[in-house]
């Protein structure tokens with residue numbers, strides 16, 4: 114089941130491979146702390162591989178879309194109906210403006226973000242320093258949004274899930290025995306950048322990558338199975354998720370990715386897994 118949102122780094126195409134790494138149904142709670150479009154959760158839930166779930170992301174405006182689709186899908190559909198169709202090109206910047214005025218909660222907010230996600234350039238979600246969405250208009254022949262049946266199906270797959278605005282640390286601390294956790298953080302960059310190494314206010318640099326690896330191991334020691342995606346780089350395999358600490362590198366899918374402006378290439382990704390680690394092993 115495809116998500117209703119397009120999201121940078123979305124895992125629709127890799128969801129089947131990620132599901133295999135979990136090696137079976139989740140008998141406890143499923144956690145996905147870097148939810149994005151929810152592609153992996155929707156795949157697992159549609160196949161009956163997960164039940165109770167805790168879904169979260171640090172982007173509050175995105176989280177409110179998932180909540181609205183979960184709890185008020187008919188209202189979201191009604192709000193989408195009010196947004197431009199044929200004349201979408203002429204109205205793009207007006208809708209972007211009204212989105213930025215808020216409020217950032219409820220069906221009208223969700224509909225505006227979903228609409229901008231389809232009408233904006235490449236489905237990007239980007240904000241300026243003032244927190245204003247600033248993606249320019251997309252180059253599409255026509256505006257195409259998911260249909261009502263698709264929204265209803267996604268809504269029913271989200272039923273019962275706990276959906277939070279949170280940073281990964283807060284949510285992952287809850288994971289333990291029989292739980293499964295899928296982590297899809299912003300990736301380590303392919304080339305070293307000042308932001309990543311900590312010379313600018315990067316929100317997800319090396320410090321966060323290391324903290325995530327440590328928290329994944331803690332959850333594994335409590336009995337959870339944790340699966341993580343990242344770029345397949347020596348830093349990731351050997352320093353962040355080393356075999357010596359119990360990480361397995363179970364797959365190396367290659368996906369077409371935009372590497373830099375206008376340039377596409379094939380970038381290797383690694384899917385790492387850890388846990389459950391038995392106490393005797395941990396000693």
Ligand SMILES: C[S@@+](CC[C@H](N)C(=O)[O-])C[C@H]1O[C@@H](n2cnc3c(N)ncnc32)[C@H](O)[C@@H]1O
Pocket residue numbers: 120121122123124125146147148149150151152153169170171172279280281282297298299300316317
């Ligand atoms: C690669 S995307 C996840 C894509 C997702 N797997 C999908 O299929 O759409 C990474 C996500 O991590 C979120 N994020 C960034 N920093 C975070 C943090 N500290 N804690 C939780 N989520 C964070 C971003 O908002 C973004 O949605």
